[in-house]
Amino acid sequence: MKAGILCVGTELVTGLIRDANAYFFSQRLVEKGVFPKFVMFVPDEKEDIANGLTFLLDDPEVEVIIVSGGLGPTEDDFTKEVIAELLGRKLVFDELTWKKICQFYWNLRKTEPPENNKKQALIPEGATVLPNELGTAPGLKMEMRGKTIFVVPGVPREAEFFWSVIAGEIHAGGSSFYRTKILKFCGIGESQLATLMKPFLASLPEKVRFAFLPNYGEVWFYLYASEAGHQRREELDRLVEEVANIYGDFLFSPYGDTLEEAIGKILRERRLKLAIAESCTGGLLGDRITNVPGSSDYFERGYVVYSNRAKVEELGVPKEILEVKGAVSEEVACLMAQRAREKAAADIGMGITGIAGPTGATDTKPLGLTYMAVADERRVEVKKYQFGGDRLMNKRFASQFALSMLFLFLRGRG
Amino acid sequence: MKAGILCVGTELVTGLIRDANAYFFSQRLVEKGVFPKFVMFVPDEKEDIANGLTFLLDDPEVEVIIVSGGLGPTEDDFTKEVIAELLGRKLVFDELTWKKICQFYWNLRKTEPPENNKKQALIPEGATVLPNELGTAPGLKMEMRGKTIFVVPGVPREAEFFWSVIAGEIHAGGSSFYRTKILKFCGIGESQLATLMKPFLASLPEKVRFAFLPNYGEVWFYLYASEAGHQRREELDRLVEEVANIYGDFLFSPYGDTLEEAIGKILRERRLKLAIAESCTGGLLGDRITNVPGSSDYFERGYVVYSNRAKVEELGVPKEILEVKGAVSEEVACLMAQRAREKAAADIGMGITGIAGPTGATDTKPLGLTYMAVADERRVEVKKYQFGGDRLMNKRFASQFALSMLFLFLRGRG
Numbered sequence: 001m002k003a004g005i006l007c008v009g010t011e012l013v014t015g016l017i018r019d020a021n022a023y024f025f026s027q028r029l030v031e032k033g034v035f036p037k038f039v040m041f042v043p044d045e046k047e048d049i050a051n052g053l054t055f056l057l058d059d060p061e062v063e064v065i066i067v068s069g070g071l072g073p074t075e076d077d078f079t080k081e082v083i084a085e086l087l088g089r090k091l092v093f094d095e096l097t098w099k100k101i102c103q104f105y106w107n108l109r110k111t112e113p114p115e116n117n118k119k120q121a122l123i124p125e126g127a128t129v130l131p132n133e134l135g136t137a138p139g140l141k142m143e144m145r146g147k148t149i150f151v152v153p154g155v156p157r158e159a160e161f162f163w164s165v166i167a168g169e170i171h172a173g174g175s176s177f178y179r180t181k182i183l184k185f186c187g188i189g190e191s192q193l194a195t196l197m198k199p200f201l202a203s204l205p206e207k208v209r210f211a212f213l214p215n216y217g218e219v220w221f222y223l224y225a226s227e228a229g230h231q232r233r234e235e236l237d238r239l240v241e242e243v244a245n246i247y248g249d250f251l252f253s254p255y256g257d258t259l260e261e262a263i264g265k266i267l268r269e270r271r272l273k274l275a276i277a278e279s280c281t282g283g284l285l286g287d288r289i290t291n292v293p294g295s296s297d298y299f300e301r302g303y304v305v306y307s308n309r310a311k312v313e314e315l316g317v318p319k320e321i322l323e324v325k326g327a328v329s330e331e332v333a334c335l336m337a338q339r340a341r342e343k344a345a346a347d348i349g350m351g352i353t354g355i356a357g358p359t360g361a362t363d364t365k366p367l368g369l370t371y372m373a374v375a376d377e378r379r380v381e382v383k384k385y386q387f388g389g390d391r392l393m394n395k396r397f398a399s400q401f402a403l404s405m406l407f408l409f410l411r412g413r414g
Numbered sequence: 415m416k417a418g419i420l421c422v423g424t425e426l427v428t429g430l431i432r433d434a435n436a437y438f439f440s441q442r443l444v445e446k447g448v449f450p451k452f453v454m455f456v457p458d459e460k461e462d463i464a465n466g467l468t469f470l471l472d473d474p475e476v477e478v479i480i481v482s483g484g485l486g487p488t489e490d491d492f493t494k495e496v497i498a499e500l501l502g503r504k505l506v507f508d509e510l511t512w513k514k515i516c517q518f519y520w521n522l523r524k525t526e527p528p529e530n531n532k533k534q535a536l537i538p539e540g541a542t543v544l545p546n547e548l549g550t551a552p553g554l555k556m557e558m559r560g561k562t563i564f565v566v567p568g569v570p571r572e573a574e575f576f577w578s579v580i581a582g583e584i585h586a587g588g589s590s591f592y593r594t595k596i597l598k599f600c601g602i603g604e605s606q607l608a609t610l611m612k613p614f615l616a617s618l619p620e621k622v623r624f625a626f627l628p629n630y631g632e633v634w635f636y637l638y639a640s641e642a643g644h645q646r647r648e649e650l651d652r653l654v655e656e657v658a659n660i661y662g663d664f665l666f667s668p669y670g671d672t673l674e675e676a677i678g679k680i681l682r683e684r685r686l687k688l689a690i691a692e693s694c695t696g697g698l699l700g701d702r703i704t705n706v707p708g709s710s711d712y713f714e715r716g717y718v719v720y721s722n723r724a725k726v727e728e729l730g731v732p733k734e735i736l737e738v739k740g741a742v743s744e745e746v747a748c749l750m751a752q753r754a755r756e757k758a759a760a761d762i763g764m765g766i767t768g769i770a771g772p773t774g775a776t777d778t779k780p781l782g783l784t785y786m787a788v789a790d791e792r793r794v795e796v797k798k799y800q801f802g803g804d805r806l807m808n809k810r811f812a813s814q815f816a817l818s819m820l821f822l823f824l825r826g827r828g
Contacts, residue, residue: 026429282704286697
């Protein structure tokens with residue numbers, strides 16, 4: 001089965017915002033065995049939306065079309081009008097949808113919605129309304145020329161919310177494209193891993209393809225078969241197991257989908273509490289750790305000791321060390337990890353200090369220099385990194401390598 | 415002038431990698447006064463590439479087409495074959511290009527290139543070769559049916575390299591697209607703002623278009639003219655000023671591009687120090703504040719008081735209040751803001767406490783319930799929100815509305 005994705009929004013074609021929905025739906029469709037053949041972005045103009053949609057409707061292979069965006073309450077939102085016109089149907093006011101919009105609005109802002117929200121309750125005749133639990137614009141499902149069209153809001157969280165509905169409606173056939181779960185590694189580079197895995201890659205059966213995808217310090221390895229079917233699925237499962245057995249040292253994905261989840265799983269299983277102290281990452285490490293549901297089971301607290309004064313006052317880092325060694329130093333990273341652990345009465349402590357940039361470099365300490373440390377009751381481990389990105393990238397890299405370090409520390413701790 | 419962008423790659427339509435080139439070229443084209451009308455991703459299949467390109471060639475308004483990807487040395491790279499066929503031209507071996515490929519290969523790997531690289535020296539007859547300084551695949555420029563087609567490699571670094579060449583070849587005429595700066599609002603909903611702005615929108619001159627874009631609690635409003643020119647530019651500047659004058663209460667963009675920057679600008683100008691205490695956001699608020707370069711000038715520190723014990727030990731929130739009112743309460747939010755401010759000896763304190771979910775709700779406190787407070791030396795302000803998203807969305811919303819609240823508090827403080 002093949003699909004087309006149409007994202008509506010002048011903000012997308014002009015690069016005002018970066019696409020998230022096409023990227024999300026592409027991945028979900030592939031997992032579901034549906035190949036996304038075309039992805040299109042069109043501006044908020046009636047004719048352009050119509051032309052894009054017609055292109056997808058004209059393709060003989062495309063069976064499912066996902067349209068996102070252009071469902072807002074304002075005058076530049078045309079998606080439903082265009083679809084109704086293409087399908088030769090009227091837009092009708094749906095009372096039930098309007099009630100839901102009013103209810104949603106009341107919960108959020110304690111007032112009635114303005115008049116223009118009524119537009120969001122207009123539905124093309126014959127369309128199935130898919131209720132939106134996260135916003136005012138409902139999703140739609142329609143059949144046209146033998147194809148199924150799903151229409152969802154452009155707000156990424158809302159678009160993603162509708163995936164479970166769409167997934168339930170798609171029934172991919174036997175000749176579908178099939179991909180396994182990705183195997184995710186940390187603490188090892190892409191070419192190192194590829195070299196290590198050479199014998200395995202040489203032994204792969206025909207029609208099984210592989211790819212390495214470096215991802216901010218993680219390496220994602222995936223295997224897929226260009227033809228699927230039950231047998232092929234079993235073969236891939238066996239190969240995944242083989243990879244995990246032979247090359248599992250740096251593999252975190254059996255513990256969870258993300259590194260944060262993998263860490264959380266270990267901490268929860270072993271009933272360990274974590275405290276962190278961050279400087280250059282400014283809270284990003286805590287944010288990522290607490291993205292995992294139930295992280296309050298193991299995440300005790302965090303100290304965002306951004307200033308030197310905060311490092312002294314909150315964690316008792318001696319002033320002399322800050323003066324002699326500097327805030328970005330091995331010593332300070334270790335003290336941050338140890339003191340955070342002690343002060344919070346936690347089992348594991350982690351500290352990060354670095355120069356995110358674009359300013360703050362010195363003669364001996366370049367931009368991107370970062371130290372991170374992990375401590376438990378017996379020891380403290382410290383690592384030094386030199387990142388080469390801009391401010392946001394260096395923050396992201398620092399949090400990523402800190403999570404890698406924490407994961408490997410916890411695994412090594414036994 | 416209008417443009418189309420075609421990105422070739424199965425890795426793009428399947429979401430294996432996230433698009434970077436279309437996003438990059440869209441922004442550059444807009445800056446250059448060219449409106450990118452359509453963006454398309456197609457897989458590495460001859461027919462799909464041909465269909466995508468034909469769609470763009472058939473559009474009467476598109477004058478410039480940028481094609482990226484499918485220029486590699488391997489068997490799944492078809493872009494040049496497809497283009498040559500569509501144009502009815504032969505592919506010819508270009509000696510000069512081959513010499514450059516050999517030279518590049520030698521510099522990098524100190525060997526001759528493999529035989530399959532010869533494919534990269536094949537050029538459609540009549541095409542202009544654009545030398546690639548960062549890789550082996552050359553860029554191309556061709557004229558067809560009154561349109562100019564640029565073909566560049568898919569590797570983002572290399573694609574970006576070619577922009578300066580493309581930019582030099584595009585001469586956006588008098589009929590080009592021109593967009594103003596966006597006006598960003600916070601603390602008001604999209605439909606509320608649209609209602610408020612109705613008289614202004616009704617008074618807009620012909621050919622000036624507008625759009626509202628809700629963005630996680632912010633609303634972005636932008637104005638653009640479908641025809642540019644010096645006069646039109648001045649007209650838009652005047653309209654932007656008009657919006658700022660009439661509807662400026664919730665406007666933050668004159669202070670900075672992002673809300674974080676707008677806040678930073680005010681704090682720096684007034685030499686104020688900020689301390690924050692976060693619970694449900696887990697560090698996200700600190701992360702966002704410290705995304706702004708130079709935020710160490712005003713961001714003193716943050717407390718990620720995730721557990722109740724942390725709230726008591728770090729901020730002195732009385733146990734009794736936590737027991738009677740609960741951690742997610744007006745009282746605790748206020749105390750977090752005030753105590754963070756006092757303990758850090760800062761000027762402004764902010765506190766957030768809420769239930770991000772999916773667990774943690776009680777009979778009286780539903781998922782998504784969030785309190786946030788801002789305090790200065792004179793007063794403390796508190797707000798209650800009921801968010802309806804999943805965990806990540808609630809965290810994101812909480813941080814967003816906290817920034818909105820902080821911005822409006824700082825502005826109101828005078």
